[in-house]
Amino acid sequence: MTNGRLRWRKFVSNFMLAMTGVCAFVSVLVLFFILGYLLFNGGTSINWDFFTKLPKPVGETGGGMSNAIVGSGKILLLASLIGVPIGFLGGIYLAEFSGKGMASVVRYAADLLNGVPSIVIGIFAYSLVVLPFKHFSAYAGAFALGMMMIPITLRSTEEFLKSVPRMLREGAMALGASKWKTIATVIVPAAYRGIMTAILLALARVAGETAPLLFTAFGNRFESHGWSQPTATLPVMIYTYAVSPYDDWHRQAWAAGLVLLGLVLIINILARTILSRGIAVPRS
Amino acid sequence: MKRIAGITIGVLALCAIVLADNALLINGAGATFPYPIYSKWFDVYHTNNPNFQFNYQSVGSGAGIKQVTEGTVDFGATDGPMNDDQLKAYQDKHGSGILHFPTVLGADVPTYNIQGVTGALNFTPEALAGIFLGKVTKWNDPAIAGPNKGVSLPAADIVVVHRSDGSGTTYIWTDYLSKVSEEWKSKVSKGTSVNWPVGLGGKGNEGVTGLIKQTPNSIGYVELIYAVQNNIPYGSVKNSSGGFVKADLASVTAAAAGAAKQMPDDFRVSITNAPGKTAYPISSFTWLLIPQKFQDAPKRDAIKGFLKWMLADGQNSVEALSYAKLPKEVVEKEKKAINNIQ
Amino acid sequence: MKSAGPVSGSRSFLAKLRNGDEIARLVTLIFATTVVLITAGLVWELWVNSALPRQKFGFSFFVTSVWDPIMDQFGALPFIYGTMVTSAVALVIAVPLGIGAAIFLAELAPPRVSDILQFFIDLLAAVPSVIYGLLGVFIVVPLMRTVIYPALNKPFGYLPIFKGPSYGVGFMTAGIVLAIMVIPYIISVSREVLLSVPRDQREAALALGSTRWESTWKVVVPFAKTGIMGSIFLALARALGETMAVTMVIGNTPKIAASLFAPGYSIAAVIANEFTEATGDLYLQSLIALGLVLFLLTFILNGLARLLIVVTTQKGSEVGG
Secondary structure (H helix, E strand, O other): OOHHHHHHHHHHHHHHHHHHHHHHHHHHHHHHHHHHHHHHHHHOOOOHHHHHOOEOOOOOOOEOOHHHHHHHHHHHHHHHHHHHHHHHHHHHHHHHHOOHHHHHHHHHHHHHHHHOOHHHHHHHHHHHHHHHHOOOOHHHHHHHHHHHHHHHHHHHHHHHHHOOOHHHHHHHHHOOOOHHHHHHHHHHHHHHHHHHHHHHHHHHHHHOOOHHHHOOOOOOOOOOOOOOOOOOOHHHHHHHHHOOOOHHHHHHHHHHHHHHHHHHHHHHHHHHHHHHOOOOOOOO | OHHHHHHHHHHHHHHHHHHOOOOEEEEEEEOOOOHHHHHHHHHHHHHHOOOEEEEEEEOOHHHHHHHHHHOOOOEEEEOOOOOHHHHHHHHHHHOOOEEEEEEEEEEEEEEEEOOOOOOOOEEOHHHHHHHHHOOOOEOOOHHHHHHHOOOOOOOOEOEEEEEOOOOHHHHHHHHHHHHHOHHHHHHOOOOOOOOOOOOEEEOHHHHHHHHHHHOOOEEEEEEHHHHHHOOOOEOEEEOOOOOEEOOOHHHHHHHHHHHHHOOOOOOOOOOOOOOOOOOOOOEEEEEEEEEOOOOOHHHHHHHHHHHHHHHOOHHHHOHHHOOEOOOHHHHHHHHHHHHHOO | OOOOOOOOOOHHHHHHHHHHHHHHHHHHHHHHHHHHHHHHHHHHHHHHOOHHHHHHHHHHHHOOOOEEOOOOEEOOHHHHHHHHHHHHHHHHHHHHHHHHHHHHHHHHOOHHHHHHHHHHHHHHHHOOHHHHHHHHHHHHHHHHHHHHHHHHHHHHOOOHHHOOOOEOEOHHHHHHHHHHHHHHHHHHHHHHHHHOOOHHHHHHHHHOOOOHHHHHHHHHHHHOHHHHHHHHHHHHHHHHHOOHHHHHHOOOOOOOOOOOOOOOOOHHHHHHHHHHHOOOHHHHHHHHHHHHHHHHHHHHHHHHHHHHHHHHHHHHHHHOO
8 A cells, every 4th residue: 555545545535534524513513503592692692671571462562471481380280280190100011010911002102292293292282182172271271282291201201210120129129118119219319310301302392392381371361270161381482482574573583582492401410410420229 | 208209299390380360361363464463463462551462363264264163263354354254154153143343444456576676566466366367477467567667677497476365355355356357357256265266375475475575576465464464566556547546644644535435334344445546456454253142241341342442452553564554434333333243 | 920929828829919919910911912003003094084085085195296176176285395305405505404413422532522412412402393483484484585585596596496585484494494493303313323333343444544534424424324324314214204384384375386496385384374274075185195194204213213213323333342
C-alpha cells in the first residue's frame, strides 16, 4: 500500500468522523435552539396576567390562559388516575402471577395500544365517552390521555419488577410472607424508582398531546367546573392561537408553548435523575 | 407518611376545583364567521348575568351543525342554513325539530396580499369564479386587470386560500359563485365543504386570514371583520346591477332589504347576489341553531333570555365590529319565534 | 404455585393467606385484562364504524383521489400519498443525520460525553408536537419561502419534485418539521445497537489495518444494519401518525402533486380537521376508515421495527465478546 493511498484513507477517515460529530452536535443544537427561541419569544410574554386571567373576546388584546392551565392540570391528574393503576396493576400481574400465554397476549395488546396514532385514540374516546354522554368533557379527555399512559406504565412496571433480585423475593418468603405481601412490601418498593420514572415519562408524553383532546375536552372560554364540562387545555390553545391571524394571540401562544415545554422538560429531567440514581438494590 | 400527606393535599385540591362556583354553563359551537361578535356578546352577557356562562367554540359551521345534531352541545351556529336532509336527520334523532335564529348580517370579502397593492381591487364575478376555479392564474390576467386600470398588478402566480374545515363562510361564497357562474355550479356547487379545484386550506376564518397575511400573492374569502381587524386590504365586487360595491354596513343592509320583507317562517334564506344598486353581493345572515325542545328547563330559559337580549341590546354592539344590524321586520318576527322554544 | 405459609398457625389463618394471594391474582388479572379489552375494543370500533365506505367503495377507496363531501365521493389516495411523501422527506433528512450522530455517540465520543449528549437527545424527543407545529409555522414556513425554495428551485427547478411555486407550506415543509421530530428516535436506537456490536469486530478490522472510519462503516455498521433499519421503521411509524405539526404546515389540500413544494394533506391531518364536522354517516365513516388505515400502517411498521432491533441485539450477544 503506497503512502499516498494511506494518507487519503486517513484523511477520509478523519473527515467522515468529523462529519458524524457535526451531525451529533447539530442534533443537540436543535434542542437548544428550540429552547432559546421559546424563551426569547415566550419569555417576554409571560406575565402575571397570563397565569391568572381568562381569554379576552376575539380581537381584543390582553387576557391570559388561566383556564387552560388549570384545565390541563385537571385532565392530566385524572388521566394519571385512570392510566397508572391499570398499567401498574397489570404490570404486577405480568411480572408476578401470569402464565406465558396470558402474558404474551397482554404484552401484545399493550404494544398495539402504544402504537396507535394519537388522533385515532381521539376518535375512540369520542365514540366511547363523548357521544353516549352527550357532552364534551374533561373526563373524556382524561380517558383518551389515560389510555395512552397505560402501555408505558405496564411494560415498565413489568420490567422493573422482574429485575428485582430473586434473593429479595426468596428472603421474604422464607420469613413467611405470602405472595401478595411480598409484592406489596418488598418487591414494589425495591422497584419503586424505576416505576416512578416510567410514570413520570408517560405523564410527560401525554402532557403535550393535542390531537386526542380536540374532540374530547373540546374547549372552554371559561374555567370549567367539575369533570363533565368542556375544558380548555394548553396544547389546544397553542394550536388555536398559532394558526390565527392575531398578533396578540401569537404572543400568547409562545408564552403557552414555553410553559408547556418547561413543564414537559422538568418532568423528564426529574424522571431521568431519579432513575440514574439507581434502583435500590440491597447488597447480598 | 409523606405519601399520605401528599394524597390528602391532592384530594383537597381536587375538591376545591370541583366544588368551586356554580354558574350554569351552556355550550355552543359553530361558525367562525360571527365569532368576534359572539365572543363579545357572551362576554358582556356574562358580566351582566354572572350566573350564566355561554361557552362558544369557534369550530366552523359544519361542526356546529354536526355537534348540535349529536347533542354534544346545547346550541349550534352556522352561516350556511341546514338543508332539508340535515333537518330531517335532526328530527329523526331527537324527535323534535331545530330552529334557525338570525343574529347579524355579515359579508364574505375577497382579501388578498399583493405587494404594492394596498387599496381595494375591483372584482367581477367572472374574475372571482375564474380565480377559484384555477383558470385565472396570474394577478395581471386581463380578467382582473381590466376593471383595475391604474393599479400595477404583478405577473405573479395567484395563491388561492380556502377553508379546510366545514364552513358557513364557504357556503356563502360558493352559494354566490354558483349563482354567477354556471361552470362553478356544475363543477363544484355549493356547500360547507366542497371539492376545491385549487388552493391551500386554512382552519376557520382565523386560519385563512393567517395564511393570507403570511403568503404573498394570495387571495381568499373571509368575513369582513377579519380583514378589518387584521388590516389586510379587501376588494369590491360587481353586483347584479353592474356597480362595484365594497362591503360595509350600508351595502350589507341593502342586500338584506328585499329578503327582510319576505322572510320565511324558518328564517332560512340566501341573500347573495341580491338585487339593488347599493347591495353588496356576497352578504349573508348568520344563524344560531336552537333545539325546539329542551330537557333542561334552566338551560332553555337561559337561552331564551339571551336571545331576547341579543335582539334588543345585543344589536347595539354589532356595528362596532362591522356587522350590520338585523332588519326591524326580522327582529319582530324572531321575537315571536322565541316562543316556539319549549 | 402456592405460597409456603408458616408451619405454625391455625388452619383458618392459612386459608386467609391463600385467599389474599388469590385476591391479588384476580385483581391484577382484571386490570391486565382491561388492557386487552381496551385494545380489542378500539380495533373493533374502528372496524365496525368504517363499514359503510368498505361496502360502498370496496378496494377503490384506496386508489380514488377524489374527496368530495357534497357528492359523497371519498377516496383515500391523496391522504395516503401525502402521508407517504412527508414521511419520505423526513427520512431522507433524518436518516443520514441520525445515523451520523449515532456513530459519533457510539464510536467516538468518550462515554461521559456520549451519555450527556444522549440525555439532550432524549429531551428533544420529549418536546410536544404542537410546539414543533408552532416553530414550523413561524420559523420553517418563512424559511422555506425565503431561503430553501430559491436555493432548490433556481438550480433544480426542471426536476418535477422541485417544480412550481412555493407557498411556504407544503410537503417539504411538513417533511422538514417531521425530520426534526424523528431524529431522536433514530439516534437513540441506532446508538444502542451500535454499542451492542461486540468489541472484537472492531478490533479485528483495526488489526487488519483499516482506518477508524473504515472499521466503523464497513464492519460495525453492517453488523448493526438490521437494528438500524429497525430504528428507521420506528421513526417512520412516528412520522406517519403525527398530527398537529403536520396540519399546521402542510397546506391542507387533498391533491396529489409531484412537486415537493405543493400543498398536500395527510391522513392524520384530515381527520383532525374534518372529524367534528362530518355530517352524514358515509363521510364520518370514511374518516374512520382512514384512521384504520393509519393504524394498520403504524402497527405493521412498529412490529417490524421491534423484530429487527431484537434480532440485531441478540446477534450481538450471540457472536459474543
